[in-house]
Amino acid sequence: MSKGIVVLAQNTWEDDYVTQASLLAMSVAVTNPDIPVSIVTNDEVPKSYEKYFDQIIPIPFDDDASEESWKVSNRWKLYYATPYDETVVMDSDMLVLQDISSWWDFLKDYELFFTSNVYTYRNELVNSDYYRKVFTANNLPNLYAGFHYFKKCKFAQEFYTWLELVMNNWELFYGLYAKEEYPGRVSVDVSAAIVSKILDCNETITNNKVKFPSFTHMKSKIQCWEEPKPSWQDCVGTYINKDCEVKIGNHKQSGIFHYTENTFVTDEILERYRNKLNV
Amino acid sequence: MSKGAILIARNNGRLDYVKQAVFLAKRITHYLDIPVSVITDSEDYLKNSFDYTVFDQIISIPWTEVKNNRIFFDGSLAHKTAPFKNDIRDQVYDLSPYDETLLLDTDYIISNDLFKSCFELTNNLMMFKESYDVAKSRNEKEFKYISDYSVDFYWATVVFFRKSPEVQTFFNLVKHVKDEWNHYRRVYQIGSSLFRNDFAFSIAAHIMNGFDKGSFVGTLPGKHYYTIDKDILWQMKDDSMLFLVEKKDYLGEYLPILTKGQSVHVMNKFSLERVINEEENE
Numbered sequence: 001m002s003k004g005i006v007v008l009a010q011n012t013w014e015d016d017y018v019t020q021a022s023l024l025a026m027s028v029a030v031t032n033p034d035i036p037v038s039i040v041t042n043d044e045v046p047k048s049y050e051k052y053f054d055q056i057i058p059i060p061f062d063d064d065a066s067e068e069s070w071k072v073s074n075r076w077k078l079y080y081a082t083p084y085d086e087t088v089v090m091d092s093d094m095l096v097l098q099d100i101s102s103w104w105d106f107l108k109d110y111e112l113f114f115t116s117n118v119y120t121y122r123n124e125l126v127n128s129d130y131y132r133k134v135f136t137a138n139n140l141p142n143l144y145a146g147f148h149y150f151k152k153c154k155f156a157q158e159f160y161t162w163l164e165l166v167m168n169n170w171e172l173f174y175g176l177y178a179k180e181e182y183p184g185r186v187s188v189d190v191s192a193a194i195v196s197k198i199l200d201c202n203e204t205i206t207n208n209k210v211k212f213p214s215f216t217h218m219k220s221k222i223q224c225w226e227e228p229k230p231s232w233q234d235c236v237g238t239y240i241n242k243d244c245e246v247k248i249g250n251h252k253q254s255g256i257f258h259y260t261e262n263t264f265v266t267d268e269i270l271e272r273y274r275n276k277l278n279v
Numbered sequence: 280m281s282k283g284a285i286l287i288a289r290n291n292g293r294l295d296y297v298k299q300a301v302f303l304a305k306r307i308t309h310y311l312d313i314p315v316s317v318i319t320d321s322e323d324y325l326k327n328s329f330d331y332t333v334f335d336q337i338i339s340i341p342w343t344e345v346k347n348n349r350i351f352f353d354g355s356l357a358h359k360t361a362p363f364k365n366d367i368r369d370q371v372y373d374l375s376p377y378d379e380t381l382l383l384d385t386d387y388i389i390s391n392d393l394f395k396s397c398f399e400l401t402n403n404l405m406m407f408k409e410s411y412d413v414a415k416s417r418n419e420k421e422f423k424y425i426s427d428y429s430v431d432f433y434w435a436t437v438v439f440f441r442k443s444p445e446v447q448t449f450f451n452l453v454k455h456v457k458d459e460w461n462h463y464r465r466v467y468q469i470g471s472s473l474f475r476n477d478f479a480f481s482i483a484a485h486i487m488n489g490f491d492k493g494s495f496v497g498t499l500p501g502k503h504y505y506t507i508d509k510d511i512l513w514q515m516k517d518d519s520m521l522f523l524v525e526k527k528d529y530l531g532e533y534l535p536i537l538t539k540g541q542s543v544h545v546m547n548k549f550s551l552e553r554v555i556n557e558e559e560n561e
Contacts, residue, residue: 122430
C-alpha cells in the first residue's frame, strides 16, 4: 500500500501558497524523509522546489476556485487527485516538525480520520470556540480538515462524494445544518462536519481521546492569552535553529505546526531548510 | 535518608520573618512530625527573643542589604515598601542538612499532615503548579503563567527535593537565572524587573522539561490555596483560619471566609504577624 502526503496549493494575487507547500515539503524531507509529498496545483512550481515533491498534479475536473480569493472549492477533489492508497491531507501553511511514522500506524486502523483536538503553542488543548461558534451553536462535530487521512475505499469515496455535494451547494446545506452563526462562505471544516452528521459517522472518523494525530493551531485568539493581538507574531517570536527546530516564544514545537499567517514564511526560514537539506 | 523542613528567615526592618519561622516550625512539628531547620541572618535575635529549641539546626548566613524593594500590602488600603530578601533560595540545596528537604515560605501556614507523604513519593522534586484563590472570584490567570505570553507558573513557596544530580542541576539553573535575571526576564517576557523566586523556579522547570511541558517537577500532595496580601488573616485557632478577603470591585470591603484543616499561603504577612502576636499573648 502506497502512502503519502497531499497538499492543495493555489496562489492568489497576494499570497504564495505554492511556496508554503514547498516549505511544508521541505519540513517533511527533514523529519520524515521516507514520506512522499505531492502537490495539487495549477500554478507553476519553481524549479528549485520541484525536487521536494513526489508528484506535481494538476487540479482535476477544472479549477472551480479560479474566481475566488478564498480558494477552497477544489478541496473535495483531493480524493481523486491523490496518487496514494493512504493519504494524509494537510493545509499548505503547516510544518512537520517530528517523525510522524507512528501516526501512520495509528491511522491505518481508520478508513477516514479527522483531527478533532488541536493545541496551543504551549501544548495545551484548545478549548476556546472563538473561531468555531458555528460548530458549537449547531452541535456539529469539531473536525479539522487541516490534517486528515483517508484510505482509498468505498466509505471514504462516499464521504468525499457528499463533501463535493455539500461544498458545491453550501448555501443550501449550511441553511439546513449551520443556521446559527451562519458562516457566510464555504468552509471545508464546516462542510466535513455536516457530511459527518449526514452519514452519522463521527465516531468512526475521529477520536478525541488521543493526543495525536493533531496539530498546533496558531490562530491568535485561541492561545489562552488575556491580551491577544490580531497577529500571533506580534505576541511571541519565532526562532528556528540550523537543525530546523522551531521555538515559538520559549516553547519548543513538535508534531505539526499550523502557522496560519502567510507572513510567517520568510527568506530566513526557507534558507534554514535549504541549508539543512544541503541544497 | 535524613529528612526535615527548611525555613528561611531574613528580617527586612518591616517584617519579622524570624517570628514567623518560629511559629511555623511549631506547626510543622505538630502536623508533620519532622525536624525543622532555619536559615537566618539574625541568629542572635532568634536566640535572644524566641524559643529556638523548636529548630533542629540554625544555619547562619551573613546579614546583607538588598536593593530588591517591593510593595507589601496589608489589606487593600494599606501598604509599605520594604526590601525583598529572596536571593538565597537557590542555595538551599547546599545549605540543607537533610537528604530529603521540604522547603517552605514562613507565610505558608501548615494545617494538616498532607506533606508527610512527600517523603514516600518517588519524585525527587515537587512543587505546586495549580493554585486556588481562597476568594474564588479573582482572576487566577496571574498564577497560571509567569506572564501572558510566557511559560507555566510554578510556586516556589513550597518545594520538596531529594538530593540527586538532576535536582542539583535544577538548583544550579535557578541560580543562573537569578544571576542573569535581566536577561531572562526579557527572554521570558516579564515586565517587572523585580526578581521573584517563583519566576526563576518556573523558568528553570521549563528549561529542564526541554522547553516544553513535562514531568521533571512533580506535583506536591494536596492543593495550593492562597490569599493575596490585599486580604487579611483575621483569626487562627488550631487548624481553622478566618480570612477577610478583598471584595471584587469594592475597594476596602471584605468577605469573611473560614478554612479548616487546609494549609494556606498567607501573603499578607502583616496580618499573619498580628495573629501570631495574639496567639503568643493568649
